[in-house]
Amino acid sequence: MRVLITGANRGIGKALADRYRQAGHDVIATARDKSADAVLDVTDPDQHRHLADALSGQAIDLLVCNAGVYLDKAQTIEGYTPQVWADTFAVNVTGVFLTVQSLLPNVRAAGGKIAIISSQMGSDTRAPGGSYVYRASKAAALNFGRNLASDLAGEGIAVGIYHPGWVRTDMGGQTAEIAEGEAAAGLIERFAALSLDTTGCFETWDGRPHPF
Numbered sequence: 001m002r003v004l005i006t007g008a009n010r011g012i013g014k015a016l017a018d019r020y021r022q023a024g025h026d027v028i029a030t031a032r033d034k035s036a037d038a039v040l041d042v043t044d045p046d047q048h049r050h051l052a053d054a055l056s057g058q059a060i061d062l063l064v065c066n067a068g069v070y071l072d073k074a075q076t077i078e079g080y081t082p083q084v085w086a087d088t089f090a091v092n093v094t095g096v097f098l099t100v101q102s103l104l105p106n107v108r109a110a111g112g113k114i115a116i117i118s119s120q121m122g123s124d125t126r127a128p129g130g131s132y133v134y135r136a137s138k139a140a141a142l143n144f145g146r147n148l149a150s151d152l153a154g155e156g157i158a159v160g161i162y163h164p165g166w167v168r169t170d171m172g173g174q175t176a177e178i179a180e181g182e183a184a185a186g187l188i189e190r191f192a193a194l195s196l197d198t199t200g201c202f203e204t205w206d207g208r209p210h211p212f
Helices: 011-022 045-054 082-110 132-155 180-193
Strands: 002-005 026-031 062-065 113-117 158-163 202-204
Touching: 002 011, 002 082, 011 026, 011 180, 045 082, 062 082, 082 113, 082 132, 113 132, 113 180, 132 158, 132 202, 158 180
Parallel strands: 002 026, 002 062, 062 113, 113 158, 158 202
Antiparallel strands: none
16 A cells, blocks of 8 residues: 655654555655655645646645644734735635645546545634634635545545544644553544545544534
């Protein structure tokens, strides 16, 4: 199986790449710098075109849209700027769209699957306040994934959206609930179970359906 994972130079993305490689799968890990197999800034259309050209004709069985940023952690409403909104949505929403758009021919060639890493913070059922930009961007990624699932079901391509858990990473912090490896192991099980019967699902890393 060939797997492509964005944002795979650290955190959950790297943990996923490591586990897939250990299981003998062909992994293409991308990052904004040369710390991964392929350079891909998900906000840059030119880099998407370059990667798509490099992978032309190669089937991708699983595309994992993992790259993300959390720029407004602990921010008060007075401190928000338009640039924080623009930068966050460029990665967390437009970046996911551009990744799918550029690599969809490869996924089609495999009759593959698409996994989008969102967050429970994007759920409309959770509104404890704060993190306005991150929450809005993850809600948008969730909405995009569910609509994409509807559009691609007729082609036999399943799309799943996932909350990876509160993970001990640079983004999640060291007081988070679970380790990177635990999150990755659970997500890999979710990706394997994804099918046309469950396409459009929003699930937690440990297999629980998450309210939208």
